[in-house]
Amino acid sequence: MHLTLEFGGGLELLLEKSTKVHKVDLQPNDGDGKVVMKGLLAWVKSNLIKERPEMFLKGDSVRPGVLVLINDCDWELCGGLDAELEEKDVVVFISTLHGG
Amino acid sequence: MVACNPRFLWAPLLHRSNRPTEKPPSVPRTASPRRRPDARSIDAERPKRRPLDTLSPVAPRGLAAEGWEAEAGAPSTELRVPLKPIPSTDHAASRKIFCPSQLPMDSAVDGPRQPPARAGSRLCTRCGERKAALKRPKTLEQICRECFYVVFEDEIHQTIVDNNLFKPGDRVAIGASGGKDSTVLAYVLSELNRRHKYCLDLFLLSVDEGITGYRDDSLETVKRNEIQYGLPLKIVSYKDLYGWTMDDIVKAIGLKNNCTFCGVFRRQALDRGAALLKVDKIVTGHNADDIAETVLLNILRGDIARLSRCTFITTGEDGPIPRCKPFKYTYEKEILDYFSTECIYSPNAYRGFAREFIKDLERMRPRAILDIIKSGENFRISTTTRMPEQGTCERCGYISSQKLCKACVLLDGLNRGLPKLGIGRTKGIAGGDGDCEQQATRSERNRSSLQGKHGNFDF
Numbered sequence: 001m002h003l004t005l006e007f008g009g010g011l012e013l014l015l016e017k018s019t020k021v022h023k024v025d026l027q028p029n030d031g032d033g034k035v036v037m038k039g040l041l042a043w044v045k046s047n048l049i050k051e052r053p054e055m056f057l058k059g060d061s062v063r064p065g066v067l068v069l070i071n072d073c074d075w076e077l078c079g080g081l082d083a084e085l086e087e088k089d090v091v092v093f094i095s096t097l098h099g100g
Numbered sequence: 101m102v103a104c105n106p107r108f109l110w111a112p113l114l115h116r117s118n119r120p121t122e123k124p125p126s127v128p129r130t131a132s133p134r135r136r137p138d139a140r141s142i143d144a145e146r147p148k149r150r151p152l153d154t155l156s157p158v159a160p161r162g163l164a165a166e167g168w169e170a171e172a173g174a175p176s177t178e179l180r181v182p183l184k185p186i187p188s189t190d191h192a193a194s195r196k197i198f199c200p201s202q203l204p205m206d207s208a209v210d211g212p213r214q215p216p217a218r219a220g221s222r223l224c225t226r227c228g229e230r231k232a233a234l235k236r237p238k239t240l241e242q243i244c245r246e247c248f249y250v251v252f253e254d255e256i257h258q259t260i261v262d263n264n265l266f267k268p269g270d271r272v273a274i275g276a277s278g279g280k281d282s283t284v285l286a287y288v289l290s291e292l293n294r295r296h297k298y299c300l301d302l303f304l305l306s307v308d309e310g311i312t313g314y315r316d317d318s319l320e321t322v323k324r325n326e327i328q329y330g331l332p333l334k335i336v337s338y339k340d341l342y343g344w345t346m347d348d349i350v351k352a353i354g355l356k357n358n359c360t361f362c363g364v365f366r367r368q369a370l371d372r373g374a375a376l377l378k379v380d381k382i383v384t385g386h387n388a389d390d391i392a393e394t395v396l397l398n399i400l401r402g403d404i405a406r407l408s409r410c411t412f413i414t415t416g417e418d419g420p421i422p423r424c425k426p427f428k429y430t431y432e433k434e435i436l437d438y439f440s441t442e443c444i445y446s447p448n449a450y451r452g453f454a455r456e457f458i459k460d461l462e463r464m465r466p467r468a469i470l471d472i473i474k475s476g477e478n479f480r481i482s483t484t485t486r487m488p489e490q491g492t493c494e495r496c497g498y499i500s501s502q503k504l505c506k507a508c509v510l511l512d513g514l515n516r517g518l519p520k521l522g523i524g525r526t527k528g529i530a531g532g533d534g535d536c537e538q539q540a541t542r543s544e545r546n547r548s549s550l551q552g553k554h555g556n557f558d559f
Contacts, residue, residue, distance in 0.1 A: 009436070064459035067436055074234045077222070077242055096389075096432050096459075 001026045001035050001087055005044065009095035011066070016050050024048075037068075038081040040091065055095070067094045226251070237431045237466035252434060256426055257292050263413050265424050268299040271379040275370055275423075276304040276325065276333075278318025281385030283325055284435050285427060289383065290329045302329075303377050307369040308337035309362055310345025336373035338365055342511055353519035361514075364506045368498055374421045382423045389432040389458055391425070392469045395476035396454045405487050411476035418490075419499055431469060433462075 005022045012020045026043060028035045038060060045053050055063065061081055062068060068075040069092040075083055085091070224232045224244035232242035236251075243251070259265075266272060274289060276282045286304060293300045306322045308315050319335065326333035339345045342365060350358050374382050391411060398407035409415055414424040427435065461468035492498065493505035500506070513521025 064456065064463045067433060072233060072245075073231070076235050077232055094436060096436055 001028060001085065003035075003040070003085060003088070004090045005048070006090070006092040007094075008092070009067075011056060011093050011095045014049050014051055014053070014055055016048070022048060035085045036081070037070075037075060037079075037083045037085065037091075040085060041081075056093070062093065063095075065096045067096065068092070069094075237433055237462060238429075238470060240466065248434075252430075253288060253292065256288055256430060257296060259413070259429055260292065260298075260426055263424075265383075265414065265426060266298055266300055266381065269301075270299075270381055271301040271303070271377070272381045272383055273303045273305040273334075273370075273374045273377050273379040274331070275382055275384040276306045276322045277385070278306070278315075278321035278325075279385070281387055281427065281432075281435055283321060283385075285383065285385040286325050286329055286331060289426065290331060301379075302331050303379060304331045304333040305370065305373045305377060305379075305382070306333065306335045307366050307373065308335050308339075309366065310338050310347055312347055334373055334377050336369050336376070338369065341365070341369055341372060342507070344511075344514055349514060349519070352514060352517075357520075361510055364510055368505070368507045371421060371498070379421065382421055384423060384425055385427055385435075386425045387427040387430050387432045387435055388469050388473060389455070389462075391428055391476070392458050392472040393454045395472050396457070398476075400454070404481055404485050407476065407479060408481045411473055416499075428473070429470065431466075 003024050003026055005024055007015060007020055007022075012018045015022075024047075026035055026040065028039075041057060041060070041062065045057055049056055056066065057063060069090075070078045070083055070085070071090055222232050222242055224230050224247050225241050226243045226247040230244035230246060233245050234248055235242050236248075272289075274282065274286050276286055286302075289300075290302055292298065293302060304322055304326055306319060308319060322333060322335075325331065337345070346358065346362055349361050353361070370382060394410045395407065398404075398410055411428075413426075413428045414422050416422045458469060458472070461472075488501040490499055490501055491503075493500040493508055494503050495508045496505060498505045498507065502509075504512075509521060513519050
């Protein structure tokens with residue numbers, strides 16, 4: 001599944017070369033071929049985050065204060081951790097945990 | 101193509117100006133993810149817009165969306181600020197954030213697509229027409245972005261009116277750091293000033309701490325704001341005011357207590373800049389999260405004097421230049437912008453524990469932030485509590501509860517080669533014997549309050 005992931009508000013500093021936009025090809029690992037946000041977060045943690053993962057994740061969700069948009073829509077409205085992703089979705093993570 | 105970037109609609113103004121002016125001609129208009137059918141006309145129109153309009157791609161109140169579109173396409177009114185192309189430095193270019201549509205074309209990824217129907221997507225509770233895209237933390241309302249811009253601006257207008265923040269003819273300096281809060285504040289204030297005829301003379305006021313690689317970027321942003329919003333900009337520098345840049349100070353004292361200097365100096369610098377501009381008021385971009393955090397920290401520190409005034413929307417009314425916070429009830433989440441430049445002297449200066457606690461509370465119950473502010477507002481300070489007496493600094497005349505203000509003490513230390521002076525439990529030259537102890541306690545407090553948060557706490 002092709003997804004576009006964007007990191008901002010300082011989160012990009014946790015990634016290799018501080019790249020903000022990542023086009024990724026994710027293999028759904030469970031039987032039904034679905035990718036949900038929970039799985040995406042775990043994937044991001046093990047594949048993209050290079051340092052201080054605690055700045056991004058807390059428990060199995062994002063750290064409070066990190067805004068998540070799926071296709072321009074607050075992920076809370078899409079089901080949060082259980083939101084199902086679809087081919088070519090754009091997921092944006094922006095941290096508010098930096099200065100104003 | 102602009103609408104492809106989710107952050108464009110969220111808080112677009114900085115991003116917009118970073119964008120290359122030339123668009124690849126061959127790029128077809130790509131469908132934005134989860135695109136609303138009725139957003140098409142807006143999308144088509146937007147690239148012609150001036151950055152001035154970009155924060156609020158919605159109809160002003162009372163205008164139907166179509167009417168607004170027609171107006172946006174019309175020749176600019178006299179209110180619009182003529183825009184010069186802003187030369188982008190190499191430095192700025194390296195910071196450029198690409199939106200998906202600006203990446204090299206990949207038809208497999210960027211080609212037109214139908215918005216997938218996602219279960220649970222609801223209509224905006226306000227207009228009932230467009231898909232809800234955000235959930236308001238204050239009210240849990242699910243609204244579309246267009247409606248969001250309207251309510252966001254209206255709420256700030258209401259806060260300004262309800263609290264009599266300004267008088268017609270006031271000269272107002274906007275404390276502009278180049279960060280998301282002050283940039284949004286500059287935009288919204290200039291917009292509301294026009295729309296509701298506040299008759300304010302607005303200025304941007306920035307402080308250049310002299311931190312290589314940190315302020316350079318944010319000062320660039322402020323300079324863009326100056327052009328975009330047509331607001332005169334004044335930059336005061338630590339170098340000019342104190343004879344020391346933060347780079348110099350760090351060379352002298354190391355990385356440990358530098359935030360104390362920065363915070364103390366910044367607060368004064370803003371006042372001095374405001375005095376130079378001869379303004380009646382300073383506005384700052386402190387938001388609801390900032391204030392809730394400050395309430396908690398003041399409780400935790402037992403700082404009753406600050407606790408009692410940290411929720412005031414206007415402070416320093418007895419002093420020469422009052423300060424106010426039009427974003428007092430505005431959630432950070434709603435101000436969020438993607439602009440970020442970390443302070444290189446405290447790269448780990450993410451928010452402290454209180455900030456994180458507040459974000460945790462917000463997740464569990466979003467109203468918590470407003471409720472903390474309410475608690476702070478309604479605190480009654482026991483009449484027997486002794487409050488520090490406000491006087492003026494003997495040397496520079498700035499408000500101070502000591503003989504010498506904090507900045508003068510710190511500066512003295514720097515100039516005498518004793519940079520630790522005024523930090524922690526150093527016996528200061530603050531004069532009075534009894535004062536010293538108190539001074540030390542106060543510095544202790546200042547230090548902890550400023551660490552990790554760019555000195556943003558000093559209300």
